[in-house]
Amino acid sequence: xxxxxxxxxxxxxxxVGGEAxxxxxxxxxxxxxxxxxxxxGPSGCGKSTMLNIVSGLLEPxxxxxxxxxxxxxxxxxxxxxxxxxxxxxxxxxxKTVYGNLAFPLVCRQKSKGExxxxxxxxxxxxxxxxxxxxxxxxxxxxLKQLISLGxxxxxxxxxxxxxxxxxxxxxxQLKFSLRRKLRDISARHGHTLVYVxxxxxxxxxxxxxxxxxxxxxxxxxxxxxxxxxxxxxPHVGYxxxxxxxxxxxxxxxxxDVEVLGHKVGLPTTSELSGVSEILVGIRPEFISLAxxxxxxxxxxxxxxxxxxGGFAILSAKLSEDCELKVRARDHVPPVGEQCHLDLQSDRxxxxxxxxxxx
Amino acid sequence: MRNxxxxxxxxxxxxxxxxxxxxxxxxxxxxxxxxxxxxxxATYIPFVDYQPSLGAWKGLFGSGGGSIDIMGxxxxxxxxxxxxxxxxxxxxxxxxxxxxxxxxKAGPVGNADLTFFFISQRxxxxxxxxxxFFLMLGLFGLLDTIFGLVIVYIALLMPIAVWVMVDFFNxxxxxxxxxxxxxxxxxVETFWRVILPNSKPGLVVAGIFCVVFGWNDFFFAFTLTFTxxxxxxxxxxxxxxxVTPWWSLSASAxxxxxxxxxxxxxxxxxxxxxxxxxxxx
Numbered sequence: 001x002x003x004x005x006x007x008x009x010x011x012x013x014x015x016v017g018g019e020a021x022x023x024x025x026x027x028x029x030x031x032x033x034x035x036x037x038x039x040x041g042p043s044g045c046g047k048s049t050m051l052n053i054v055s056g057l058l059e060p061x062x063x064x065x066x067x068x069x070x071x072x073x074x075x076x077x078x079x080x081x082x083x084x085x086x087x088x089x090x091x092x093x094x095k096t097v098y099g100n101l102a103f104p105l106v107c108r109q110k111s112k113g114e115x116x117x118x119x120x121x122x123x124x125x126x127x128x129x130x131x132x133x134x135x136x137x138x139x140x141x142x143l144k145q146l147i148s149l150g151x152x153x154x155x156x157x158x159x160x161x162x163x164x165x166x167x168x169x170x171x172x173q174l175k176f177s178l179r180r181k182l183r184d185i186s187a188r189h190g191h192t193l194v195y196v197x198x199x200x201x202x203x204x205x206x207x208x209x210x211x212x213x214x215x216x217x218x219x220x221x222x223x224x225x226x227x228x229x230x231x232x233x234p235h236v237g238y239x240x241x242x243x244x245x246x247x248x249x250x251x252x253x254x255x256d257v258e259v260l261g262h263k264v265g266l267p268t269t270s271e272l273s274g275v276s277e278i279l280v281g282i283r284p285e286f287i288s289l290a291x292x293x294x295x296x297x298x299x300x301x302x303x304x305x306x307x308x309g310g311f312a313i314l315s316a317k318l319s320e321d322c323e324l325k326v327r328a329r330d331h332v333p334p335v336g337e338q339c340h341l342d343l344q345s346d347r348x349x350x351x352x353x354x355x356x357x358x
Numbered sequence: 359m360r361n362x363x364x365x366x367x368x369x370x371x372x373x374x375x376x377x378x379x380x381x382x383x384x385x386x387x388x389x390x391x392x393x394x395x396x397x398x399x400a401t402y403i404p405f406v407d408y409q410p411s412l413g414a415w416k417g418l419f420g421s422g423g424g425s426i427d428i429m430g431x432x433x434x435x436x437x438x439x440x441x442x443x444x445x446x447x448x449x450x451x452x453x454x455x456x457x458x459x460x461x462x463k464a465g466p467v468g469n470a471d472l473t474f475f476f477i478s479q480r481x482x483x484x485x486x487x488x489x490x491f492f493l494m495l496g497l498f499g500l501l502d503t504i505f506g507l508v509i510v511y512i513a514l515l516m517p518i519a520v521w522v523m524v525d526f527f528n529x530x531x532x533x534x535x536x537x538x539x540x541x542x543x544x545x546v547e548t549f550w551r552v553i554l555p556n557s558k559p560g561l562v563v564a565g566i567f568c569v570v571f572g573w574n575d576f577f578f579a580f581t582l583t584f585t586x587x588x589x590x591x592x593x594x595x596x597x598x599x600x601v602t603p604w605w606s607l608s609a610s611a612x613x614x615x616x617x618x619x620x621x622x623x624x625x626x627x628x629x630x631x632x633x634x635x636x637x638x639x
Contacts (some may be wrong), residue, residue, distance in 0.1 A: 076539065076542065082540065083540065086533045086536070090531065090534055107541055108542050151537070312550070
């Protein structure tokens with residue numbers, strides 16, 4: 001239950017010729033008390049590095065970590081009072097499930113009665129009560145992962161729970177119920193939860209705020225809806241949403257941006273003087289299929305249709321090197337047929353030098 | 359085809375077993391022979407070819423200790439081997455954990471060099487070490503004493519313990535240490551309360567290696583002792599005089615391998631189960 005602040009935090013594992021090769025570029029970030037946050041990004045983008053710095057397993061090359069306003073940069077994990085769950089479930093193989101759950105309290109020299117009470121509480125919460133006397137190594141991976149989580153929860157004063165892709169080894173069915181359990185627990189206990197993942201669905205369903213990272217930088221932080229509707233960088237558009245955002249080359253023509261000779265609207269920003277080319281982004285969800293050619297529609301050739309059950313993902317070729325994905329519900333034209341695409345003008349986003357300029 | 363393959367496999371195992379067991383059988387039968395049974399040509403079947411006798415065994419264990427003292431050296435060997443192995447295992451395990459988990463640097467010398475330094479002690483031919491050991495023990499008046507031998511054996515056995523345990527700790531997932539630290543252990547507690555209880559398989563392997571090498575060592579036991587302190591291998595070899603007493607020699611050789619066979623049976627079950635890799639994944 002704490003507020004975490006990262007101030008000018010950066011880390012480099014290697015230095016080439018005295019110059020830092022940043023795995024995590026210096027950044028400022030604040031995680032509010034009781035919030036649930038997801039760090040989302042491809043493998044190797046610095047998510048785990050950031051997490052290990054927060055937990056104290058790694059000392060940053062630059063900057064400070066503040067927990068509730070206190071500078072803890074130089075303190076080890078034990079002084080920070082955090083819980084961390086790793087990608088692969090870690091249990092103490094020589095101990096029983098009870099011994100595993102009790103260990104953090106034993107380390108803190110709590111009384112026997114208190115340990116017993118807390119362990120039973122947490123075991124019940126995580127439905128582990130049946131297994132308490134079993135050796136921890138005999139359990140399945142998902143139960144082991146619950147133990148890892150349980151070791152974090154037995155300490156009721158834990159400042160923040162950090163999770164590093166904790167559901168990677170769990171099968172999809174269980175993933176769903178575990179995710180729900182995680183959300184319940186964090187909502188009920190008011191823990192600050194930071195969750196690292198490369199799965200956008202996981203990030204979007206679990207977290208109130210998603211921090212999108214790429215190559216050691218935070219690209220955008222916002223609610224899932226903000227990220228979906230207003231990606232500030234094409235990378236966010238690519239990374240979030242299935243299928244990802246469409247990007248088209250646009251030309252600035254007087255008062256309008258034209259895509260392949262069709263007007264699609266105009267960015268409201270004033271920094272466009274002297275610019276003639278601009279990147280146009282539109283979500284597949286915000287393109288509709290018009291029954292016939294109209295003033296605003298763009299013609300295309302259907303080259304592929306993927307039936308996803310409730311909807312279809314249609315690929316339309318607009319020109320030799322320009323293709324659009326459309327999320328269509330009904331009246332999906334077959335492959336090889338002509339279609340007419342209607343772009344919702346209020347949903348069109350414009351990017352200049354990889355920056356949103358609407 | 360499959361059956362043929364099985365047949366070949368079993369045949370190979372059978373031949374190899376015979377090859378391994380034959381010397382033991384030879385020693386066992388010889389230990390029950392009299393001088394006549396050994397020297398007057400080859401004999402095989404007891405009671406038919408030769409008359410079995412307990413002479414050799416009586417010589418070792420007969421009333422009043424028998425004519426040959428084998429139990430004294432046996433106890434000496436046990437004390438030296440066990441204490442040296444235990445100390446090597448304790449020091450070696452601590453060193454190995456440090457080498458596996460922490461980074462040491464002194465100029466260009468790093469962890470890998472330190473580990474190699476330990477192992478290189480075993481690469482050196484023992485003859486090279488004999489003279490320095492002799493001079494140093496002499497300097498401290500430790501020649502021909504149990505204590506002196508223990509010190510020398512620690513120097514010989516610890517590299518083995520370090521070698522085995524570094525390898526073992528490297529296979530223990532690092533997340534186990536990290537989890538322990540997050541759960542509230544300092545580095546010493548992490549080692550003591552989490553890593554060590556899970557290291558039985560590695561400790562058993564390292565321990566066996568130490569005991570086997572220590573127990574079987576002849577060279578240093580021979581060069582660093584004279585008459586007061588005698589270890590088992592030296593005692594057995596010194597039975598050899600102008601007439602080789604094959605019967606006593608066989609009996610005492612059997613006594614000397616018996617503890618190792620016993621150890622092998624007792625710990626064999628530790629070797630294949632209880633792998634610490636179960637900690638992660």
